Amino acid sequence: MLRRARNPEGRMPLRAHLVELRNRMLVSGVAVLVMGVVGWVVYDPVIDELVRPIVAAGVVNDMDIELRFGSPTESFDMRVKLSLWIGLVGSSPIWLFQLWAFITPGLTRKERWYSIGFLSAAVPLFLAGVALAWFVLPNAFIFLTSLNPEEVGSLFDFSLYVGFVTRVALFFGVAFLLPVVMVALNLAGLVRGRTMLRAWRYAIVLSFVFAAIASPTPDIVVMFTLAGPMLGLYLVAVGVALVVDRRRDRRNALGGLDDDEASALEDDAYDVRPAAPLEPADGTPAGDEPARRAPRA
Structure with a gap:
């Protein structure tokens, strides 16, 4: 079972953490294998798309x-590896959720909804x-390929080429x-935003x-193409x-309570208990004062 037992302190022993990690990795692995079967079926059109960049480079140059x-046997090995790569990409919603659920334990109700909303951006x-x-x-x-001398073609190992592209x-x-x-690390309380x-x-x-x-090339434009979005994110x-x-x-300033719980300050602000009667100055016990006459009109 992947569901954690309810723990008010949000703590788990090391053995429970390891068992949960194993279970989540198992679910992720099964998801990759299932999507890998789909990758085996769509292997031919995916190969056509992978070959298109190098073919275009030959036409341009x-x-x-x-x-x-x-x-x-290399063709069979390539089909297995590429199918697993397709399975890894296709099952990304599942293993990303498993990673998030393992990193962010013990969140409040509102933070869970907040984290789920942000997790929807991960895929x-x-x-x-x-x-x-x-x-x-x-x-x-x-x-x-433009660096090749004139009148010199290129002969690439197909497995190395596909491995380079997928990597x-x-x-x-x-x-x-x-x-x-x-x-996720911030929600888990491990790193602060500052x-x-x-x-x-x-x-x-x-x-x-x-x-x-x-970056596959030393081109500075390609490097900025990747570094720029990374810095923005x-x-x-x-x-x-x-x-x-x-x-x-x-x-935490309100006593470390959850967002949906009332704090002690809020309870005191609405205290409706009757106040103790004041004791008269002449020493008469409270509640034994003589009845006072109403003033004449």
Whole structure:
């Protein structure tokens, strides 16, 4: 079972954490395999799309480009690997949800709805990263093949070529998921928004380093194409974390209660208990005062 037992303190022993991690990884793995079967079925049209960038590069540079398998069994290995890659992309809503549910335990009711709403952006962000890689790859291959000497064609190993394309696409997709992970760590109480904001210099450097590693070419335009959206998403994640911290600090100031619970201050403000009667100055016990006559008109 993946559902946590209700715990008012939001704590779990280490063994329970490991069991939950195993179960969530199992669900994610099954989802990848199921979508991998779909990838096996749609293998041929996907291969046609993967080959299109390198074919376009050959047409633009007016050169012969060939893709070949190196061994008789390589075609089968390639079909299995590409099917699993399609399964990984296609099952992204499931394994992203499992990752989020494991990182963010013990949230209040409103924070759960808030996190689910932000999680709905994780899948589009991941797919947007993959789509951006697909936009960059044709220009990357045009640049790389243009470095060949004249009258010299290119012969590529098909497995290496497909592995290169899928690896770059996954790099771009994971880069777009980093803001979701940042917000998840903030909701879990591990990192505050101000801490993320103070690290903006490191964020800029790491974004460009990651973009330089993930970019298939040394072209500065391609590097900025990846680093720019990463920095924009980083700022969005910091803004969301600051809002969450403000709400959490306000709740802690009221006694650490949940958003849907009344605080002690609110209870005291509406206290309707009758006040104790005042004791007369002459020492007569309260409640034993003589009846007072009404003043004459």
